[in-house]
Amino acid sequence: MPELPEVECVVRSLRPWLEGSRISAVEIRSRLAAGGDPASLCRFLAGRRIASARRRGKFILFELAPGFCAIHLRMTGRLLWNGGTGPYTRAVFELDRGRLLLDDVRQFARIYAGLDLPETVAKLGPEPLELTAAEFRGRLLARRGRIKAVLLDQRFLAGLGNIYVDEALHRARIHPLQPAGTLTARRAEGLHGAIVEVLSEAIAAGGSSISDYVDGMGARGAFQLQHRVYGRGGEACPRCGAAVRRIAVAQRGTHFCPRCQRLQ
DNA sequence: ATCTATTCCTGGCTGC
DNA sequence: TGCAGCCAGGAATAGA
Numbered sequence: 001m002p003e004l005p006e007v008e009c010v011v012r013s014l015r016p017w018l019e020g021s022r023i024s025a026v027e028i029r030s031r032l033a034a035g036g037d038p039a040s041l042c043r044f045l046a047g048r049r050i051a052s053a054r055r056r057g058k059f060i061l062f063e064l065a066p067g068f069c070a071i072h073l074r075m076t077g078r079l080l081w082n083g084g085t086g087p088y089t090r091a092v093f094e095l096d097r098g099r100l101l102l103d104d105v106r107q108f109a110r111i112y113a114g115l116d117l118p119e120t121v122a123k124l125g126p127e128p129l130e131l132t133a134a135e136f137r138g139r140l141l142a143r144r145g146r147i148k149a150v151l152l153d154q155r156f157l158a159g160l161g162n163i164y165v166d167e168a169l170h171r172a173r174i175h176p177l178q179p180a181g182t183l184t185a186r187r188a189e190g191l192h193g194a195i196v197e198v199l200s201e202a203i204a205a206g207g208s209s210i211s212d213y214v215d216g217m218g219a220r221g222a223f224q225l226q227h228r229v230y231g232r233g234g235e236a237c238p239r240c241g242a243a244v245r246r247i248a249v250a251q252r253g254t255h256f257c258p259r260c261q262r263l264q
Numbered sequence: 265a266t267c268t269a270t271t272c273c274t275g276g277c278t279g280c
Numbered sequence: 281t282g283c284a285g286c287c288a289g290g291a292a293t294a295g296a
Contacts, residue, residue: 001289032272074289075290076274104273106273106289108273108291110291120292145266162289211276211288250268251268251269
């Protein structure tokens, strides 16, 4: 599922085609994708120029002239340049140099557009790759919940999802149920480093393609081959050899090594 | 305020 | 082979 690294790769692959382009028309094929009001979304977007295309958390954000368009791929959404339309095509953006498709089997993906930045984007926490370890530690201290739930909260930190939270906690040797505010400065710093490391490596590998993810050109990522615990319940921990456990935390499948990651 | 449970959605998998 | 039933989960929403 697209998390920060996947969305970053989508944006990088599409940016050359999108920036400076004018949206001539938008066709919405799924009412859900447009948040219930396809007509006004199309009306707003038609004729506007995309000044820049960038990522914010897990959102793909177009700065328009004027206004904003934000796209969230959720679980199975794909943004594809000049692909063929199919039964799962939910929206078609006609642009100067081609067309951009939003495909999504499960109809969770959403498109927002308006003169103001959508509220959900405005309320996002800081970017993990732009935050210092000290700032990260400070934010952690203010939280009461379990570390996994806190890291999944987009208002705390923008862009982490289930895969990269499990992978970062394993690298930092922190148990997913550890209360966030109890991490020592040293361990919080280690977690910050693990987050930066895993996200950077994942971006370099083109993201994780587990089932649906591909970038804007249809290319799969390779980082799923480097997952150490995510999706590996029952397998040997690559660090110590103990069997990776799978539990539920915050209604999410959670993978961790019971030997390397101990509650403290 | 803060945390937890539910809902949305459907392809793929499991088990009978 | 067929099919019912369950599972995956990001974020909005409702409930505690």
